[in-house]
Amino acid sequence: MTRLSVEGAVCRHGLLTAVRGVSFALEAGEVLCVIGANGAGKTTLMRALAGAHPLAAGRIVLDGEDVTGLGTHARLRRGIAMSPEGRRLFPDMTVRENLMIAAENGRAGDWTLDRVLAAFDQLEPLLDRPAEKLSGGQRQAAAIGRALLANPDVLLLDEVSLGLSPAAVEGVYRALGEIKETRAMTMIVVEQDLTCALNFADRILCVTEGAVALEGRPDDFTRAEISNAYFGIHEKESADA
Amino acid sequence: MLDGTAQALIQGVLLGGYYAIIAAGLSLMVGVVRFINLAHGDMAVLGALVTITLTQVLGMPVLLSILLMLPLMGLLGWVMHAVLFERAMKGGLLLPILVTIGLGAALQNAMFGIWGSDTRSLGADIGSLAWEGWFLPGGIILGKLPVIVFCVAVLVIGGLHLMLRRTKLGRAIRATASDREAAEMCGVDAARAHRAAAAIAVALAALAGVFLAMRAQVTPYSGPAQLIFAFEAVVIGGLGSLGGTLIGGIVLGVSQSLGGLISAQASLLTGHLVFVAVLIWRLGRDWSADHGGWHAGLVAQLARRVGRRESGAEQ
């Protein structure tokens, strides 16, 4: 069953076209990793999916319903939740409050505070600490936990490993791996760390200059192919180098 | 003389309660919506005039009039935000100023058109409350009404604080204030949170207006002065903090009250001067932080002056 499909999405930042006609479709429970260099349009694409950036053209369909015209909070209630770039926790609110906001404004479901704390055990002792006092890894855990508490069908995670220590990256992906195992949630993950992306994804989507450069299962491509698509380096130039 | 000072201090603190109520609404708007409503004082006057009309023309008990008026004014705040303020905020930094000052002018003069120029008061409708007081040792008199207003102020600020901490709406408002987009990503309807804050702000202004009408008179043109007191209290207390607003209100009330020992006009002036002093202190602190401390900053400035003169001489 197709859970989410994106058809010819175009996004602009004022005059700059950041996303140029991206299309893909995801089955329920599938995991897609979006990779690409800085400025390739990954974050804009994610924001567009979450409803935080308007589409200049194209549409987004969730479970057969066109959600293109819906605002961010309305999409959350339809089942699309996002952990945004930079985590964006509310810094002067406690971790508990950060989590509660999503729980009380999102959908009801299996993900409760207890389950989030079980998945990310490091959060338990931090519940009453202001979010600004957390370390990078703790922030990421709280941000993902916050998105999970809205009980989404589609979970968007921007820049999962950026700024995290190797141990923290491992922890986050262990938790995400368990969620993936259940196949109850469709995930779209923006990941700079190519290794993480290739290990975690069912499918990868490489974006260059706002357009899809590569799409397929991780095994479909060689590391060099992916690496070149990533940097937008043409075959000729990389031969020079 | 000492008794007079003590009396003035106490009265000033109590007066601060009134300022805290009207400033709380302004502070909420500045802190949460990042919007300064220059017609905030006129909302207070409108609330007072509506209450006076309900009481004196329709003959309702004062308390009932207030309880009826508050939700009405809240609704007005909600609608105004939805219709006017949201649109103005999209137009950049200058538009909200232009729109709300225009709104103030429209409101003041429309109120004049409707209610005329008479000064009005609720003093006669609250019976002995208007003038009764408790006598404390040392000849100090505690007016009942000021004490009630102060208690209401503490309740309002405390209640607002609890509302923001403990309720779903409160958390939604705080989240929106902190990061509007992230709040939306948590399912918060940020526009609704803003409108709710505007409704609360206008209702608080109206409540303050009622108290103003109880202890003094109001005219359709009393609003601007109330806005100025509210703004002063907010700045003195520190922008966007509710506890600070109460303190700011009390500081303003005390300085006016102490100034009042000299003369009625000095009362207003001392309040303004305290505001200016706080503003100078705050801007100076920022300047010094930006320039590596007072000493280094001033030396550098001086050196630059001299340097400019010398290079000017060369040319």
Place this chain on the structure above:
Amino acid sequence: MMHDKGMTPSSQTRADCAPAVLEATGLVKRYGSLRALDGVSFRVRRGEAVGIIGPNGAGKTTLFGALAGSFPVSTGDVRFGDRTITHESAEARSRLGIARTYQVPRPFLGLTVFENVLVAAQAGGRNGRDGAADLAASVLGRTGLAGLANTPTAAIGLLDRKRLEVARALGTKPQVILLDEIGGGLTEGELHELIALIDGLKAEGMTIVWIEHILHALLKVIDRLVCMAEGQVLAEGDPREVMENAKVRRAYLGSDPE
């Protein structure tokens, strides 16, 4: 090893021996609990072209802001030539000869293209009105904006706005120019023009610091590469060596590059 990039030997020597024209030591910039710059030291010699790369949020643009004086730093020092400019305002630094461009162009939308550059040429370039008009016209010609001189800036496209960023910076007659991702969104042909322009500036002795994620463009121009991540300098030195650096590969490609 760099001679194959069309650089004259004399400029190579000059760049190596010249003293630092712009030097930052131990810069820290805190926003709340976030350290956008976490102890960055950075120096560029006169006539040198330095590239800066790094993942999102590495602090590259913040470093530019700190160098150009857009905001005060929390701690650290900035020196220009032989004077400390840590607490100088942005306008003073511009007049001293440091110019910057913005990653997202920030033109004065109520002014024409010419007026945008005129303001820079009068204020930063310290010209009289006629001299400023002349300078502005020549800068507009050089950046390919001559035909748009009297067009309202609000009406020009992104590409021209990026050119205008460079034109305005050049209008201040800088010694050091800080270029922030001016190559993004350009076609291959436009990129070539841009590289030619920057090469030309370099040949005139201008010092260039360029943040860019289009690596192949960057590598054509720069003498030295700095890679930043999480508010710190990860690696710096010869561009190819920096690109091969394991830490840099990790910052870009992941925890386990083969």
Place this chain on the structure above:
Amino acid sequence: MTRHAIAGIPRVDRQLIAALLALFLGLAALPFFGSALIVDKLTLLTVYVTLAVMWNLLAGFAGLVSVGHQAFIGLGGYFALRLVESGVSPFPALLVGGALVLLAAWPLSWLVLRLRAAEFAVAMWVLAEAIRSMVMFDPLIQGETGRSLVALNAIDPDLRRNTLYLMGLATAGAAMALSYALLRGRLGAEARAIRDDAEAAASLGVSTMRVKRIIFLISALGCAIAGTIWLGSAITYQPRTAFGINWSVFMLFMVLVGGLGSYLGPLLGALLLFALQEIFGDFGAWYLAGVGVVAILFALYAPRGIMGLIADRTGREPLSMQARLTRQGEA
């Protein structure tokens, strides 16, 4: 090598300037044939024009929206009154009193220009109130009671009326000429750059504080002199009126409706406010409420005012302050 220069004034605009000059000269001759009533009314118009031009310089070109410039109107009046009381002859006292406002505006500028947009607006208003409380302290003013410019009453009514009118006209003319010279020059382009993006302007070497301060001081001076001329025709000085927020509402209305940030907009707005006042002034408060509503509507739906609508329709703004680039020798 071709030399480039900034284009001269286009022919249409030169004709417009000539027409304005002719109008100015014609108006200067008015006392010789106009009735007393007309001279009185036109004096008010000149006050409006000056106020609108000054507020536009501040808000439209430098992006500083002040709702407290009544501080300078009221303070100028107060200084003039004080000068007259100490024996200075009334007409010079009006001008000098206005000029003395700079003594207050200069230190104030150090304070308020460091504030952000909305805070600047309200802080100016609060400062206007603070200055009003100080003025009310003067035993001469006696709080709300105020004081009359008795010395002016002693002058022959015709002489007084005509002199005030000519002073008002000269002030309005000077305001327009000065703002023209400033805006066509370096300061104007820098002010507009600051209005559009202050940080970017600073990064190009523009002394943002200096530019803002100059414009702030000029606007304070202009408003103060307009205020003293108004005082001259009103005779009575009352702090409540002289420091009234209505001044700001009027300035805002004229500039918004005429065209914020255009050269001719404030002139247009002043004419319109004057006409509206003549037609609807009898409705008193409701008329003022209407002024507020119209200001809101223009702010929301036509923020560039009538001049903006004209510019959109015709494709060019009359007497635009833009500097155009030409090759030297070309027209």
